[in-house]
Amino acid sequence: MRIKKQIMDAEGVRRALTRIAHEIVERNKGTEGLVLLGIRTRGVPLAERIARKISIIEGTMPPVGYVDITLYRDDLTYFEEKPPAAQTKVNVPITDSKVILVDDVLFTGRTIRAAMDAVIDWGRPQCIQLAVLVDRGHRELPIRADYVGKNVPTSHRENIAVVLEEVDNEPDQALITESGH
Numbered sequence: 001m002r003i004k005k006q007i008m009d010a011e012g013v014r015r016a017l018t019r020i021a022h023e024i025v026e027r028n029k030g031t032e033g034l035v036l037l038g039i040r041t042r043g044v045p046l047a048e049r050i051a052r053k054i055s056i057i058e059g060t061m062p063p064v065g066y067v068d069i070t071l072y073r074d075d076l077t078y079f080e081e082k083p084p085a086a087q088t089k090v091n092v093p094i095t096d097s098k099v100i101l102v103d104d105v106l107f108t109g110r111t112i113r114a115a116m117d118a119v120i121d122w123g124r125p126q127c128i129q130l131a132v133l134v135d136r137g138h139r140e141l142p143i144r145a146d147y148v149g150k151n152v153p154t155s156h157r158e159n160i161a162v163v164l165e166e167v168d169n170e171p172d173q174a175l176i177t178e179s180g181h
């Protein structure tokens with residue numbers, strides 16, 4: 001895997017998340033009913049960071065949970081029966097809440113489709129919005145993000161690698177990488 005380009009350094013990640021936190025508060029007119037759900041793996045620390053930023057802006061910290069979509073992926077065809085539900089973990093009811101899904105990279109949209117399935121199995125939110133650090137294009141489903149840290153046009157051969165301190169024990173950054181030579 002060859003690193004082609006750094007698209008965000010730690011400061012870039014911090015600023016993007018600060019902007020997203022402001023946009024979430026503005027779009028939703030405060031924090032009432034907000035629930036942030038990070039998509040495992042790197043969406044979880046991103047959701048926690050955005051929630052902390054929202055608490056600094058508004059004085060109220062929205063609840064944070066996570067979605068693990070492993071068993072909802074539409075490419076898991078080897079499951080003979082419907083895989084078990086309950087892959088959403090949050091300590092508040094999500095029915096009638098405004099769920100903000102948070103992920104590091106938006107690509108085909110299949111992860112988000114699966115996450116929405118998991119959320120809707122769990123309860124009936126008033127709405128679901130999507131925040132991503134990087135939108136790299138190439139959608140295969142009619143899904144778009146409401147809050148985007150950075151839009152990065154990519155080729156199919158390229159990959160976006162998001163590095164986060166909490167997961168990777170390295171300074172935050174986002175990279176375009178490419179496999180092969």
Ligand SMILES: O=P(O)(O)OC[C@H]1O[C@H](OP(=O)(O)OP(=O)(O)O)[C@H](O)[C@@H]1O
Nearest residue numbers: 040041042103105106107108109110111
């Ligand atoms: O829009 P999509 O085509 O679904 O791709 C985006 C997803 O791919 C990555 O997750 P990955 O499956 O690599 O798991 P990870 O987050 O645990 O690394 C990324 O974190 C997104 O969740």
Ligand SMILES: O=c1cc[nH]c(=O)[nH]1
Nearest residue numbers: 105107158159160161
């Ligand atoms: O480039 C990509 C595509 C999917 N998931 C990632 O993390 N990066």
